[in-house]
Amino acid sequence: MDEALLRSLTPSVLAVLVRRGADFAAAEDAVQEALVEAVRHWPDDPPRDAKGWLVTVAWRKFIDTTRADAARRRREDRVEEEPPPGPASSVDDTLQLYFLCAHPSLTPSSAVALTLRAVGGLTTRQIAEAYLVPEATMAQRISRAKRTVSGVRLDRPGDVATVLRVLYLVFNEGYSGDVDLAAEAIRLTRQLAAAIDHPEVAGLLALMLLHHARRAARTAPDGSLVPLAEQDRSRWDTKAIAEGIGILQKALARDRLGEFQAQAAIAALHADAPTAGETDWAQIVEWYDELAGLVDSPVVLLNRAVAIGEAHGPRAGLAALAELDDSLPRHTAVAAYLHEREGDLTKAAALYAEAAHKATNLPERDHLTRQAARLNAKRRA
Amino acid sequence: MAKYLLLKHYRGAPPPVNDVPMDQWTPQEISAHAQYMNDFAARLEKSGEYVDGRALSPEGTFVRYDGEGRPPVTDGPFAETKDLIAGWTVIDVDSYERALELAAELSAAPGAGGRPIHEWLEVRPLMAEHCTATE
Structure with a gap:
């Protein structure tokens, strides 16, 4: 089964439920349950319309929970009727989820956890393993985060800079356990770049690709660190470098420089040098001057x-x-x-x-x- | 997001403000103390900042390798050992300031007379297992 496909659908499925009137926390739980069902059933019985399947199952889970809650509280259940699916604005919906999960009312660690779960579709256990904390702790962190943002309306666009900071944090955590957080951050940033046309989103994606391209060369077989100047450059991922540089050039051409584009430009200059000795340090200094003017x-x-x-x-x-x-x-x-x-x-x-x-x-x-x-x-x- | 170890000492930390040995507290004071510690751990779990924690027995033995085919050499416990760890809690928090705040909260556990012990706790950052993905 294609886990990447499954997880790429997570934000848009969640968005459909929220648009239909489900509150964010309950909708997120329902989508997680639907993902678990998908993992169980798809290998034997793959759906023709993966997203439609997930929406149907998640909505049913949400209704079941709401009914149970409603019965407990002895109040009317107003969401029993299944509404027609909303207009096909899943790109905007996905974007709103990024903003919600990076909301400024969340602490950095909560924003990271919520983004990985609600946008990334990772399970609580996977996130807990990646951050080396007990699953119960991560579950609490996520449920607190959901409570914090549950009152936030999804109708105003947020500040893309807050989203980029969260994605950068995820990327920088690297990898431990069975989840490659750097690769996950790249996937989420790529998805964001498809949903919003913004030079800094492109800049961050380029930065991640250019750093990720060097990953294999950064560590010796014994696990020790290999500094940039001593890395075996034949082990750099030239495809990722080419993609990163291409994305960066297009972003820079728009003449709206930001910190991630400047950082990516520095990474690109390193990636461009055939040997450490041929690095264009004078130009790197100039980019650091630019960067110092952009961020304090x-x-x-x-x-x-x-x-x-x-x-x-x-x-x-x-x-x-x-x-x-x-x-x-x-x-x-x-x-x-x-x-x-x-x-x-x-x-x-x-x-x-x-x-x-x-x-x-x-x-x-x-x-x-x-x-x-x-x-x-x-x-x- | 960083992990810290909060260390509680039997010996080795500076004396607390409310320095009365536990065996001289009233039973109610002991219960109140235990309750405070449980509540603290529960709050930490609920806030999503708890990683691990255990109390340690004061009894310990020093052990070392004594060469191929020979049994390990043991020694101690040494009465003169200055530093004796009583227990530890590992937390995962957003900032160093938050780690200090939690340690201070733990230090405020009630002791004799129901007043805070003001015990000294040692806060040690855990080393990350890997470096960041950017250089």
Whole structure:
């Protein structure tokens, strides 16, 4: 059975139920139940109209629940009659779901969980596994999120930037368990790009594709991190790179620059270089300048210092770094790298060790420890 | 979205404000304390921030490898061990500030006289298993 097809239908099926008057939380539960039924029945008895099948089953589940609730509450059941399906505005409906699931009243973790479930069609268990929390915890997080947005009307378009932030968070989580969140984020962003014509949506999709293209080369067989300059570029996914660059070029041509387009442009310049030595660092610095004008982020300035170090030498990079707060994440790692480039191995080794101490994830910590060890061995030799 | 370990110590943390050993509380005070802890865990589960948690027995043994074919060497418990963990809770929260807020809430558990213990809890970030998808 085509699970991707099944899940791609989730938002539009949910939207039909909401349009028919079901409240969001109940509709979402009903769609989940319908998905479970589909997994059970489709392998033996595939439907001719997959979406129609899901709508019918989900609506029946919703009616059953509502009837049961209504009986309990001894009140009239007003949604018994099945209304005719609404006009074919499923693209708009899907879009509204993205906005709802990324609503500003939700915390980032709730918005992410709700998006993966209501738009992505993942089960609570899959989401829980991906985020390494118990299923009961994720179930609570999702049901709270649904309650939070249940009063929100689906009639006004939201801010696309909030949706993009949520999708970016999902992408960045990478992959653990059996759900590839990066691939899922790409799928959801692709679906969003089909529903709305917006250069920043295209920019984010391009950014994701360009980073995803390098994934196989980022990790050595033993699981250790391979930095960009040392990656085997023949292992980069050229098809994803070509697609990302194509999408980016079309977006940039519209002359409405945003942070994701600028980030994608930087990723594209890396992807374009046949070897690390041929990277166009001067142009990357220019893009970081653009990016720094678009977002007020010290992380951007930190990356800019690295680019300046490559374009104009380590001393220029260190000068740019000196202007930044040294408590920034990765500040010490960048300082270590620039001091090594400058030839001060003793200082670089000490800084790498310090950076390892400050790392917030295991592959990065191990990588930085190895850098310190490598320099210490070199100094002894 | 980050995970934190809240560590409760038998020994090793600075003394709490309301520093009366539990065996000198009234039975009602002990019940009130236990109730508070249960309520705290339940709130955490409901808010979708609970990952795991256990209490640890104070008894422990040190163990080390002693070479191929030899049984492991055990030692202790050492009375002089400064740090003794009493239990832990793992939470998954949106910010470091939220982790501190929850630790403070746990520290407010009632003790002698029904007043908060103001116990010191250690908050430690868990290392992520993998790095982010962007470099």
